[in-house]
Amino acid sequence: MTSPTDSPLPARPRLIATDLDGTLLRDDKSVSDRTIAALKGAEEAGIEVFFVTGRPARWMDVVSEHVHGHGMAICANGAAVVDLHAGGELLKVRPLDRETALYVVQTLRAAAPGTAFAVEMTNGINYEPTYPPFLEDPGATVATAEKLLQEEYENFSGPVVKLLAQHPELTPDGFLTLARTAAGDRATITRSSPTALLEVSGLGVSKASTLALCCAERGVSSDEVVAFGDMPNDLEMLTWAGTSYAMGNAHPDVLAAASGRTVTNNEDGVAVVIEQILARL
Template sequence: MTSPSGSSSAPAPSPLPARPRLIATDLDGTLLHDDKSVSERTVAALEAAEEAGIEVFFVTGRPARWMDVVSAHVHGHGMAICANGAVVVDLHSGGRLLKARPLERETALEVVAALRAAAPGTTFAVEDTDGINYEPEYPGFPQDPGGIVATAEKLLRAGSGAGAGAAADGASPAPVLKLLAHHPELTPDGFLRLAREVAGDHATITRSSPTALLEISGLGVSKASTLALCCAERSISADEVVAFGDMPNDLEMLTWAGTSYAMGNAHPDVLAAASGRTLTNNEDGVAIVIEQILARR
């Protein structure tokens, strides 16, 4: 995402915690360059943080199967929070699921009905623990070319056969992690506002794409709430966390963390919410702040 001003600027002053214990960073538009690479400077900063005893958590909207971009740079615990907090996975074991916070299928069907009525032309995809499936008109991802094509209603109704997530032997359908909703004409922020108005009582609705693509999770499920659970398991307080992000799906995490940084290329709402600002993702803004933290230690 480009900077709101069209160019990068120097980081704004922000108080650094005396001894942070955990760094939580988004990936796309934050840690990764626009070409989806991790710079040598960033790799070195992540390694130095772990060596100094600071845990690094990747906290992303990506599914676990798209974590190959950073899986080689996970140290120690090997854990990552994916799908906007819907799952915690172990990247040391190929993305093995450790914790799931699913979206109930009946709730997802209610959201689908509300959005079809409020925004005709909306198309859907269903992300579950087995992969992702699409409606016929949904703009699919090139990373997932083999999804089942069916209506969202068929994909979400347990026991309706192939495409519903139910196993042939009658086993329970795979847990739904996210419902994705795309609109070809609405603005991204306008679609988000509308969806929250008509379905915000049923689910957590956010976005991270520059297009009108919404990410819908179980009510109360977010990057922040799952990160808080993981930190509580480690007796780490919010004040001991430094977080980085760039898009609306990072807002809860940035406001929960004791110290937070918006990237220079961040959405205006993120720039307003974070306690500090760093350079853009292409300028290694995350690495710069980590280097400052380590220099103070």
């Protein structure tokens, strides 16, 4: 019988970096008892755990009650570093310049007519009338992206951490390719949704680049990091980390890029690997 995972394990990893949706979380957004125990075991073995997600800081309640030592989260695809032990305190923000965001909006409106936008800021999200509404954010301002990106909005909404672009007809990968061709020289453009929903960050801002900054602050090298992910927004992180695992349910590009693979999120693929690491220690 073959092992449920496939990758050489590092001798002694110092940090585990894991995506949430489609990776650590099951499809019902729960954290299994097995995963909770594995995370706790990693911490007790001296391995730091980072949650690295496209989610905004305010949507971290899915894991906040399961936090032990692992209170660090990199949110919004690298645009924000959050301390979950301190009630979601923002430790670092890598914003998307409003002028750049406006350029991306105008460019995608021309390249892909029908695109609708949302603007994620440090204290909430606002979106256009044609954008699918966020039921989790009933207090959002609804207006055109051009209006939402005006400088006066920054006074009460904070810096822009992510621009979201949604198209009702294009395929997810087709929309991503089109957007990167049109505006990829000005911003980082990726996706994590199964729908044609793109996520736009400042140029050079990604899960990988922010994780690298956080690791450098701790004296942790990339070859001491084990990373897990499932979607294109995880690609840079998986190729940066010394050891990386694509989930069994991962996007084909992620399966090709990771150094190994584990079973699906619903089969606790992250926990399976952590248990193997702990058994070796």
